[in-house]
Amino acid sequence: MSKKRDRLEKKREGRMDRRSFVSGSLGAAFYAALLGDAKAAGTSxxxxxxxxxxxxxxxxxxxxxxxxxxxxxxxxxxxxxxxxxxxxxxxxxxxxxxxxxxxxxxxxxxxxxxxxxxxxxxxxxxxxxxxxxxxxxxxxxxxxxxxxxxxxxxxxxxxxPIHQLLGGKIRDRVPVYMHAASPKIGRDLMDRLKLRALKVGLDYSNDDWSIDKGFEKRKRFGLHLTNNQVDDTVNFFAGFRKELGLDTELGLELHAHYDLEGGLKICQQVEQYRPLFVEEPTTSDNVESMVRIRNNSRVPLAAGENIYTRAGFRPFLEKQALSIIQPDFCKTGGLMEGLKIAAMAETYNVAVAPHGVCTPLGTMGMNHVCAVIPNFLIQEFTHYENKLFTELVEPVKLESDGYLAVPNAPGIGVELNEAAVKERLEPEFKML
The missing domain is CATH 3.30.390.10 (Enolase-like, N-terminal domain)
Incomplete structure (x- = not known):
């Protein structure tokens, strides 16, 4: 009886290995199986x-x-x-x-x-x-x-390097985008860093270009907008397009602040300024609302920082609710889960632009996945010039034309700045 149970378990393990190969992207699971076999044979x-x-x-x-x-x-x-x-x-x-x-x-x-x-x-x-x-x-x-x-x-x-463990890179460097609080700041970033794109959003602006109507700073969700508020939002984005021209790709971040009707009105009226995407025009907990906006506007819709695992992204893909998905590999299950999400999106011809608000360590970890997925669009590097984040990691620099090179050193390819980390460690934690 025991031998029969062992044979059954081995068969089930074999079936699971085959399913892992299918669900994994770009041969990563196959690599893991080969490594296991080589170790067992003493040849790894x-x-x-x-x-x-x-x-x-x-x-x-x-x-x-x-x-x-x-x-x-x-x-x-x-x-x-x-x-x-x-x-x-x-x-x-x-x-x-x-x-x-x-x-x-x-x-x-x-x-x-x-x-x-x-x-x-x-x-x-x-x-x-x-x-x-x-x-x-x-x-x-x-x-x-x-x-x-x-x-x-x-x-x-x-x-x-991690990208080699994930099946091997198909690009040596990736385009990145950053945030701009005003057209002036956007122009400076483009002139200095030659970025591939910028993202603008009402909630990070605190200068004359912010919409000082009293609602955005409280970050209220599900807010129903008046016509004037919709116009203010569209004019805010139009100011960037006027300053930067059509050569600069621009995304509009709405942070899921608005209800379906408000998000739809903004998307319809911002079409003329040709955004790279409009991010979270409404909340990501209602697929049908996103579908309605997608079907009634012509702007590419993006979301994903508040969607988790393949199971979470599946209804958005099956219902064609998004043009671009933005999984955050630092909270959606890890690098392999991100790879599997991207592989699933590829079957629906949906592009991947990973969300990223982490330090350069996490950014470079995600960069390895960006290097191997065919349907990659662009990577977010929010805090490239924010010392509160950059001081914690070895220096990471963009190339002169705004691309981020994929590391070839073992592992992630960058290390923490231990002294800076220790300086800011909260007292209840033991230093790494």
């Missing part, structure tokens, strides 16, 4: 590693950057970044640290499968899942940071 370059500790920290200032580091018994480490969600650092330190001790850090798919409960449900594996196919929240953010750190560690262990 991979060293034998065991996780000793997983430690997360939170810093003061600048959106409170959060990092996680994985330590191995053999002295090798990997570092990742996660964003936005309060509490994820405690989940890592109190739950994941215990859960991952003794695990092989190169078994990234196995670890993330356990995070999501797949092996417990399908293979009778250990009861170690933190949630069962959960969607968003601090658990998923914690998974995202740990998963990035695992890829960084794997790259260092094998002497390879």
């Amino acid at each position: 370059r991979a060293p034998k590693l065991r996780i000793r500790e997983v430690r997360a920290i939170r810093l003061r200032g600048g959106f409170n950057p959060r990092f996680v580091r994985i330590y191995t018994e053999e002295g090798l480490t990997g570092t990742g970044e996660f964003v936005d969600t309060m509490g994820a650092e405690y989940i890592i330190n109190n739950n994941f640290n215990v859960m991952l001790k003794g695990r092989d850090p190169l078994e990234i798919q196995g670890i993330t499968a356990d995070f999501n409960g797949y092996r417990r449900m399908n293979l009778g594996g250990p009861p170690s899942a933190v949630f069962i196919k959960g969607n968003g929240g601090p658990y998923l953010t914690a998974v995202s940071g740990v998963e990035m750190a695992l890829w960084d560690l794997a790259g260092k262990a094998l002497g390879l």
Whole structure:
């Protein structure tokens, strides 16, 4: 009976491996399977590693950057970044640290499968899942940071950049965009950095070009706009187009502030200024509202920073609600999940422009995924010139024509500035 059960389990494992190959993008799962086979045969370059500790920290200032580091018994480490969600650092330190001790850090798919409960449900594996196919929240953010750190560690262990572990890059550099608070600032950024695009948004403006009507600074959601307020928003964007001309790609960020009718009116009236995209013209929790705006305007719609995992993006793709998706790999499940989201979007001819409000460490981690996905459009680099973010990481510089080179060093390819991190460490956390 025991032998029969073993044979059944092996068959189920085989079926799962084949499904992983199909669901993974660009051969990343195939690489993982090959690595496992080579290790079993004693022919792999991979060293034998065991996780000793997983430690997360939170810093003061600048959106409170959060990092996680994985330590191995053999002295090798990997570092990742996660964003936005309060509490994820405690989940890592109190739950994941215990859960991952003794695990092989190169078994990234196995670890993330356990995070999501797949092996417990399908293979009778250990009861170690933190949630069962959960969607968003601090658990998923914690998974995202740990998963990035695992890829960084794997790259260092094998002497390879992450993009090579994900199937190999199809571009050596990627275009990026930044934010501009006014046409004057936009002109300065374009003249100095030769950026490929800019994004403008009402909520980051605090000069004469802001719409000083008293509603945007309170960041009210679902706001119904008057005709004058719609006109103000459109004129705000028109000022950038007038200053920068049609040669500069411009995205309009609305941060899901408005109800369906307000978002639709803005999209219809801003068409004449040919935006690269309009981001979150309404909230991302109602697919049908986004579909209605898409079907009644001709501007490309973008969203994704508040959508999580393949399961979250699926209805937006199936209903053709978006022209561009913007997953944030630092909170939507990690780099591999981002790769799978991109592969799913590719089948619908939808472009990917990853959201990014992290430090350059997370930006470069996501950059490896941008290098390998065919349907990549552009990468967000919000804090390229913000010292609160840049001082925490080794210098990352754009090329002279506004592109960001894909790193070829092992792992992510950049390291934290330990002194700056220590200086801003919140007192309740132990330094990495």
